[in-house]
Amino acid sequence: MTDADTRMPRRARPTMEDVAQMAGVSRGTVSRVLNGGRHVSTPALEAVQRAIRKSGYVVNQHARSLVTQRSDSVAFILAEPQDRLFEDPNFNILLRGCTQALSERDITLLLTIAGTQADRKRIGRYVTAGHVDGALLVSDHADNPLIAELLNRGLPVVACGRPLGHEREVSYVAADDRDGARQMVTYLRSRGYRTIGTITGPLDTSGGVDRLAGYRDVLGEPDPRLVIAGDYTRASGEEAMDQLLRQAPDLDAVFVCSDLMAAGAIVALQRAGKRIPDDVAVGGFDDSAVATAAMPRLTTVRQPLSRISGEMVRLLLAAITGDPPSAVILPTNLVTRESA
Numbered sequence: 001m002t003d004a005d006t007r008m009p010r011r012a013r014p015t016m017e018d019v020a021q022m023a024g025v026s027r028g029t030v031s032r033v034l035n036g037g038r039h040v041s042t043p044a045l046e047a048v049q050r051a052i053r054k055s056g057y058v059v060n061q062h063a064r065s066l067v068t069q070r071s072d073s074v075a076f077i078l079a080e081p082q083d084r085l086f087e088d089p090n091f092n093i094l095l096r097g098c099t100q101a102l103s104e105r106d107i108t109l110l111l112t113i114a115g116t117q118a119d120r121k122r123i124g125r126y127v128t129a130g131h132v133d134g135a136l137l138v139s140d141h142a143d144n145p146l147i148a149e150l151l152n153r154g155l156p157v158v159a160c161g162r163p164l165g166h167e168r169e170v171s172y173v174a175a176d177d178r179d180g181a182r183q184m185v186t187y188l189r190s191r192g193y194r195t196i197g198t199i200t201g202p203l204d205t206s207g208g209v210d211r212l213a214g215y216r217d218v219l220g221e222p223d224p225r226l227v228i229a230g231d232y233t234r235a236s237g238e239e240a241m242d243q244l245l246r247q248a249p250d251l252d253a254v255f256v257c258s259d260l261m262a263a264g265a266i267v268a269l270q271r272a273g274k275r276i277p278d279d280v281a282v283g284g285f286d287d288s289a290v291a292t293a294a295m296p297r298l299t300t301v302r303q304p305l306s307r308i309s310g311e312m313v314r315l316l317l318a319a320i321t322g323d324p325p326s327a328v329i330l331p332t333n334l335v336t337r338e339s340a
Helices: 016-023 027-034 042-055 061-068 082-087 089-103 117-127 146-152 177-190 206-219 234-247 259-271 289-293 305-320
Strands: 073-078 108-113 134-138 157-160 171-175 196-200 227-229 253-256 281-283 300-302 327-330 333-335
Touching: 016 027, 016 042, 027 042, 073 089, 073 117, 082 089, 089 108, 089 134, 089 305, 108 117, 117 146, 134 146, 134 305, 146 157, 157 305, 171 177, 171 305, 177 196, 177 206, 177 253, 177 281, 177 300, 177 333, 196 206, 196 234, 196 259, 227 234, 234 253, 234 259, 253 259, 259 281, 259 289, 305 327
Parallel strands: 073 108, 073 134, 134 157, 157 171, 171 327, 196 227, 196 253, 253 281
Antiparallel strands: 300 333
């Protein structure tokens, strides 16, 4: 007797017919359950689901995609250099939230980084070639041609934040950045601070534009010396704070438009011998882990990133089924700590 003769026979992979027989329903009913459960009674749905679990049946995704014309995959496109994914905790929270929301619907999330023009071209070709059913676009910039390309090719897209120039064409989910900035600057004024500077986000992003607008809503048109643009990185916050101190030595408070930049600003202030908040108060934006790790801990504006990711997935699934574009704006709220 050879080794081949003594091998255990390979167990046949469960089929849709096996599931149907076990559940006591037709193959068509099993197919309808696997494709969303429409027009299936509750008892039949539960019977099929029990049979799937008991049999260990696994959907043949390739065969299913040929029928449904769906890949059951979604792209998460981060329009920033790769190192930003690891530096900025906001991106990881969004990525985790979107992954979880999609996994509950048995949809795979593909992470893509579109930080350069070459990356954008490559990713644009990939995601519009049928590999994904839609895209979640994060940290879009006004000069980024990718969003227009995706729209022109008919790919459903949902943006995180207002997609500047495409608000009527693309579904999006955003925190109320402008109101959050108003809350912070109003709070700083209520604490007696009068020379309040700001370090903005990139002004080709909705967050950068709207948070600066909220600052202006409270203070009016500011002294140009008090406004410095950053790019949401720790290094840019440090550099901008150095510049603010040179340009406005009478500064007594600063609203920094991200926690990560605020952490950099704190380094610059402490290096200059400034006490926080006695000499200069610091306010941030995000309420990320950076806020509680900073010394002193940051007074900041909380944006609901977990809710944002869930709403992005909801709107994308709706767009994939043909719903028109829509927008969701979620409230922000002030969190006070030791820095202001």
